[in-house]
Amino acid sequence: MATITEVGNAEIYSPLKVLEHPEFRILSAGEKPAPTANIAAFYNPAHEIHLVEKPKPKPGPGQVLLHVRATGICGSDVHFWQHGRIGDSMVVRDECGSGHESAGEVVEVGEGVTQWKVGDRVAIEAGVPCSQPACDACRTGRYNACPDVVFFSTPPFHGTLTRWHLHPAQWLHRLPDHMSFEEGSLCEPLAVALAGIERSGLKLGDPLLICGAGPIGLVTLLSARAAGAEPIIITDLFQSRLDFAKTLVPGVRTVLIKRGTSAKEQAKEIKEAAGMDLKVALECTGVESSVHTAIYSMQFGGKVFIIGVGKNEQVFPFMHLSANEIDVSFQYRYANQYPKAIRLVAGGLINIKPLVTHRFSLEDAISAFHVAADPAQGAIKVQIQD
Numbered sequence: 001m002a003t004i005t006e007v008g009n010a011e012i013y014s015p016l017k018v019l020e021h022p023e024f025r026i027l028s029a030g031e032k033p034a035p036t037a038n039i040a041a042f043y044n045p046a047h048e049i050h051l052v053e054k055p056k057p058k059p060g061p062g063q064v065l066l067h068v069r070a071t072g073i074c075g076s077d078v079h080f081w082q083h084g085r086i087g088d089s090m091v092v093r094d095e096c097g098s099g100h101e102s103a104g105e106v107v108e109v110g111e112g113v114t115q116w117k118v119g120d121r122v123a124i125e126a127g128v129p130c131s132q133p134a135c136d137a138c139r140t141g142r143y144n145a146c147p148d149v150v151f152f153s154t155p156p157f158h159g160t161l162t163r164w165h166l167h168p169a170q171w172l173h174r175l176p177d178h179m180s181f182e183e184g185s186l187c188e189p190l191a192v193a194l195a196g197i198e199r200s201g202l203k204l205g206d207p208l209l210i211c212g213a214g215p216i217g218l219v220t221l222l223s224a225r226a227a228g229a230e231p232i233i234i235t236d237l238f239q240s241r242l243d244f245a246k247t248l249v250p251g252v253r254t255v256l257i258k259r260g261t262s263a264k265e266q267a268k269e270i271k272e273a274a275g276m277d278l279k280v281a282l283e284c285t286g287v288e289s290s291v292h293t294a295i296y297s298m299q300f301g302g303k304v305f306i307i308g309v310g311k312n313e314q315v316f317p318f319m320h321l322s323a324n325e326i327d328v329s330f331q332y333r334y335a336n337q338y339p340k341a342i343r344l345v346a347g348g349l350i351n352i353k354p355l356v357t358h359r360f361s362l363e364d365a366i367s368a369f370h371v372a373a374d375p376a377q378g379a380i381k382v383q384i385q386d
């Protein structure tokens with residue numbers, strides 16, 4: 001039987017027709033895999049999700065084999081499973097492995113790897129750009145724009161929600177001893193928030209609006225508090241999410257968004273809660289009406305910075321933006337944020353631990369997905385730990 005290294009890296013990091021591969025197999029419902037089996041959670045174009053058993057890979061030159069110890073379920077994992085696509089370019093066309101918020105432990109290193117040894121604990125940066133000198137994005141440090149990026153868990157690339165994961169040595173980040181795997185895996189959504197804070201230009205004392213109190217909005221809230229924004233207003237459609245935000249950052253002011261209320265009326269309520277017009281909005285829903293609310297909440301010269309992902313085409317209040325010199329910018333994943341994320345958590349400036357509300361074993365990953373997908377369960381961050 002061919003091993004993964006004999007098959008070659010190109011196949012590991014490329015559209016792998018897993019079910020045609022002799023060593024891949026979907027586990028039947030209720031089947032108990034061996035304790036060391038390389039199981040993973042896969043979704044497919046028929047919107048099914050199941051455990052798959054796949055071979056334990058061998059690290060090739062420059063690669064590290066990891067025991068993945070903690071993985072968070074991201075909204076995009078659930079979205080790929082239930083909707084089969086995000087936008088036009090990320091489409092589920094085959095079985096695809098989930099998960100990209102992971103941390104783990106080095107169990108084997110490939111030829112030429114000198115910076116890692118067995119037992120090292122790492123956060124896994126799931127987007128691996130090509131790093132070629134001819135690639136403008138990689139050369140200029142904006143590697144999230146690399147056209148040849150392998151982003152684990154975005155089709156066609158399989159994810160890091162598996163027991164044994166092979167990763168390029170240079171895209172791992174060392175975890176200090178006092179940082180848990182759980183915190184290491186949360187560095188992924190934290191990296192998204194930090195990229196947003198950095199690129200929005202948020203400064204000490206800036207009045208800030210955060211739209212949406214999901215995991216990204218909440219991690220943005222923690223980061224914005226550490227960055228010194230004041231006051232901070234956070235919105236959501238659900239009071240329970242706003243209450244959760246208050247437990248994280250007691251000083252945050254909350255505004256419940258009511259369906260059927262106009263964006264201008266909601267903005268009025270937000271400005272009243274702040275006692276002023278706001279300077280920056282970090283929009284973490286991607287919902288058109290919420291983007292409008294953010295725009296109408298801004299002062300002259302404000303900035304609406306959109307982290308949320310939404311409908312392909314959306315309408316903007318053009319003249320209001322124009323007459324108030326309001327900038328609108330967007331974030332696509334992140335670049336150069338992991339070392340910063342680890343420093344902020346390790347240094348105690350950001351406490352991300354309370355975000356994890358549910359924990360499952362790898363064998364129970366499918367139940368974890370069902371909890372993450374069901375709003376009635378009240379989960380913030382569901383983690384799978386091994």
Ligand SMILES: NC(=O)c1ccc[n+]([C@@H]2O[C@H](COP(=O)([O-])OP(=O)(O)OC[C@H]3O[C@@H](n4cnc5c(N)ncnc54)[C@H](O)[C@@H]3O)[C@@H](O)[C@H]2O)c1
Pocket residue numbers: 074075076192211212213214215216217235236237238241257284285286287289290306307308309310331332333334
């Ligand atoms: N730009 C990026 O690279 C990047 C990376 C990760 C996630 N995202 C996106 O960020 C967004 C947030 O991610 P998440 O995991 O927190 O998602 P989530 O769906 O768990 O949370 C979104 C929150 O927004 C709230 N919401 C919905 N409509 C609202 C409205 N009109 N006003 C106020 N709140 C509203 C929801 O109730 C929910 O609590 C998603 O769109 C996600 O795709 C973007």
Ligand SMILES: OC[C@H](O)C(O)[C@@H](O)CO
Pocket residue numbers: 074076086090151154188189192333
């Ligand atoms: O944090 C990274 C994001 O979740 C990904 O871009 C995902 O949404 C699609 O690849």
